Amino acid sequence: MTSTTRREFHQKTLGALLTWSLLDTLFAGDAFASDVRPVASQWLAKLNSMSLDLKGKKLEQLEWQKQVEELFSKVDLPELLQFIDFEKLTANVKFKERGELSLQATLPEVEGLPTKLVFGHQVFALNKGRSVVPHGHDNMATAFLILKGNFHGRHFDRLEDEKEHMIVKPTIDGSFASGSYSTVSDLKDNVHWFTAMDDGAFIFNIHVMSVNPGRTGRVYIDPAGEKLAGDKLRCRKINHVQAETLYG
């Protein structure tokens, strides 16, 4: 073999190797996309269209809660965890002394999933005994899906607002294992409070802010309120620092 033909031979072989390597990568990528991504992305896309309908008044708040819970009941948790790259997201978590740490998952850009979602999303990280402190919501619809660990979850209906108090009534009080979920709107189960029962516990949260134009956000309360007739409680409105000191 002359030196020229040897060089050509090497170039061709290298070219073939590169092609195979590239094909391999593309194939692996495609397999991953077709096997995993569409299910989780379709799930998120449905959540997005429901939330758009909620803001566009095509969907009533109670109906949004019902549909979101139905969708959450069908989630494939391992796929969702893979989609949000849960392992990487939670690899070096510095858990907070009180309350929840909010982590931001970067969603992969996938066909069929809008890059700009109408809802905000985050992953809450907590160690045992720490809580997403008791709070209600103004003009907001939210949902929790437990990703890992067990929680004690409580909800209350927000019945009435006074200047410094909120009248509430307990609605949900139970154990939430991974895959469990609950929703919040202005009309139903508006106040929630979740305490981690395990170290390294995580919640996937989505929130639709300003369901109607105007102010939106959390309102913290102290559930150790005055007991009223009919199972109701008259709870003090408190600020975030007070809530974390008492319950975080």
Ligand SMILES: [Fe+2]
């Ligand atoms: Fe909340």
